[in-house]
Structure formats: C-alpha cells, structure tokens
Amino acid sequence: MRKGRTVWCWLLLWAVGVAAQEEGRDYLVLEDFSSTPVGQLPKGWDWRDKDEDKPKPYRVEGAEGRRYLAARDTGSSVILGKKVQWNPLEYPILTWCWRVNALPPGGDERFDSTNDSAAGLYMIYTTTWLAVPRQIKYVWSSTLEEGSSGRRNKVARPFFVVMESGDENLGRWTFEQVDLVADHRRFYEKNPPERTMGLAILTDANSTRSYAEAYYAGLRVWTREAQERGMIADYCNCYADDGAGQTNAPATQALPRAGK
Numbered sequence: 001m002r003k004g005r006t007v008w009c010w011l012l013l014w015a016v017g018v019a020a021q022e023e024g025r026d027y028l029v030l031e032d033f034s035s036t037p038v039g040q041l042p043k044g045w046d047w048r049d050k051d052e053d054k055p056k057p058y059r060v061e062g063a064e065g066r067r068y069l070a071a072r073d074t075g076s077s078v079i080l081g082k083k084v085q086w087n088p089l090e091y092p093i094l095t096w097c098w099r100v101n102a103l104p105p106g107g108d109e110r111f112d113s114t115n116d117s118a119a120g121l122y123m124i125y126t127t128t129w130l131a132v133p134r135q136i137k138y139v140w141s142s143t144l145e146e147g148s149s150g151r152r153n154k155v156a157r158p159f160f161v162v163m164e165s166g167d168e169n170l171g172r173w174t175f176e177q178v179d180l181v182a183d184h185r186r187f188y189e190k191n192p193p194e195r196t197m198g199l200a201i202l203t204d205a206n207s208t209r210s211y212a213e214a215y216y217a218g219l220r221v222w223t224r225e226a227q228e229r230g231m232i233a234d235y236c237n238c239y240a241d242d243g244a245g246q247t248n249a250p251a252t253q254a255l256p257r258a259g260k
Contacts, residue, residue: 026226028091030084030199030219033067036060042069044082045201051078057203061215066239068097068217071119071203081124081200088125088192091221092181096121097236099173100140100164102213104205107142109160110150116207117141119214122158122200123180125192132156133197136183138176140164140214149187159187173217175234180221215239 036043042060057073058080104116119140126134137158144150146165151157161183163176184192199219205212217239222232 026223026231028086028221030086030221031082032218033060033062033069034065036067038062038067042080042082045080046082047078047080051076054078056080058201062217062239066217068215068239069201070213070215071201072211072213073203073205074211075204075206075209077202077204077206079122079200079202081122081198083198085195085197086221087194088180088184088196088221089194091223092179093177093222093224093227093232094123094180094220095175095177095222095232096219097173097175097217097239098140099171099215099239100169100213101171101215102211103140103142103167103170104208104210104212105142106208106210107205107212108144109139109141109162110144110152112152112154112207114207115152116205116210116212118203118212119164119216120160120202120204121216121219122202123183124197124200125184126197133158134188135159135200136161136187137202138163138178142166173215173236173239175236177232 033042038061039059041056041058054076056078057076058069058071060067061070062068098119100118103118106114107116108114109117117139121138122135124133124135128134133156135158137160139160139162141162144162144165146162149159149161151159164174181191201216203212203214218235226232
C-alpha cells in the first residue's frame with residue numbers, strides 16, 4: 001500500500017513541476033529541495049554575514065522525489081535566504097507544506113524577549129531607499145491566535161501573519177495557502193512590485209532558550225486563474241511517510257554546502 005502511495009505522490013509532485021516549467025502557466029515551483037543531496041544544506045540558499053560562524057540547524061532530508069528541509073534549532077537563530085524572482089501579480093497565490101514537531105515554549109512574535117517561531121517563511125518583495133526590506137513573515141506560532149498579525153515596534157522588523165498556532169496540528173504535515181497581492185495591499189496599502197527579491201526560512205528558539213523543530217517542503221506559486229478553476233489542492237500528505245515524525249537530536253555540527 002505504501003509503495004503505491006509513494007508512486008502516486010511522486011507522479012503528482014513531478015507533474016506540478018513539469019506544468020510550471022514547460023507550459024509557463026498555472027504553477028511555478030519555487031523550491032522542492034530536489035537538487036540537494038540528503039544531509040546537506042540546501043543548494044542555492046545562503047545566510048547573513050553575521051551568521052557565518054554559527055551552527056546551521058538545517059539539512060535536506062526525505063526520499064527521492066519527496067525532499068524537504070529539516071530545521072532543528074537550539075538557539076542559533078540562522079535565517080536561510082534564497083533569491084527567487086517572479087511577478088507576484090501574475091502568480092499571486094503562494095502555497096507550501098510544513099510540519100512542526102517541537103514548539104519553543106512561550107514563543108510570542110510580538111516581543112523581542114519571546115520572538116521565536118517554530119516555523120517561519122518570509123516573502124521578501126523589495127527594499128526601501130534605506131535598504132530596509134519590505135517583507136511579510138508567515139509563522140507557526142507557539143501562542144498567538146491563528147489568523148492574527150502584527151509587527152514588533154522596531155525598525156526593519158517584518159509584518160507577521162500567524163498561519164498555525166500551538167500544538168493542534170503538531171506532528172502533522174500542514175498545507176498553507178496565501179494571497180500575496182491581498183497581503184501586500186493589507187500591510188503596505190499598494191500592490192507588490194512586478195518582481196520579487198526572494199524567500200527566507202527561519203526556525204528559531206534563541207529568545208526562549210529552548211528547542212524548535214520544523215520541516216518545510218513544496219514551495220510554489222499559482223496563477224489567479226488556477227485558483228479560480230479549483231486546481232490548487234493539498235499535496236502535503238505526499239511527505240507523510242518520510243520520517244519527519246521522529247524528533248531527532250539537535251543538528252549543531254557543521255554541514256557541507258551543496259552549492260550556491
């Protein structure tokens with residue numbers, strides 16, 4: 001039974017990628033981690049200069065055709081970023097899969113002293129003339145209510161939107177979908193630019209001095225027409241049998257880079 005499901009999921013994920021690349025419509029696959037060998041940092045992703053000497057709590061895991069990024073943080077708080085450019089006015093619907101196995105206790109994104117998220121995905125649009133990023137962060141929060149949003153009262157801090165809260169879906173792959181144009185209008189009161197800057201991922205537990213564990217997979221953008229035709233479906237169950245259910249020892253050792 002599992003073998004049949006594995007083949008079906010592989011075909012589903014492969015077909016989505018082909019549609020994006022060959023037809024140039026409906027889907028764009030932003031990241032599926034398929035180009036990175038298991039056990040390495042993801043190819044094409046990098047970190048800030050100030051994080052160069054920190055342990056990188058990320059590695060690619062999973063079976064062939066169903067790779068995902070594992071994040072296990074004990075306080076490194078390293079943001080991984082990738083330059084990904086597309087027109088969000090043409091592909092405004094962002095979807096992804098993530099799974100959280102361990103929440104940082106008391107994490108609350110509103111305050112510096114508790115600003116830890118088990119999982120966070122940044123959508124980075126552009127920068128101001130002062131080089132401050134215009135960005136929105138989608139989070140799995142330990143304590144804040146699902147659907148809530150906010151921003152810390154400091155310069156250059158992103159707006160955040162709580163997609164999942166607490167332990168209700170802990171240990172489960174969860175499908176997320178957001179409207180980039182609607183969210184950009186909500187927080188910046190105008191349409192997003194016609195070309196994005198990139199994405200970033202952060203699982204952190206440094207503020208609460210605790211532990212956080214999460215997994216990320218299947219980052220894609222879709223056209224408005226694909227949404228209206230009902231083409232967007234939950235594909236996250238395809239990752240359910242790939243071992244992300246076990247909480248592992250924190251990954252603090254240096255890992256090889258797969259390339260930039």
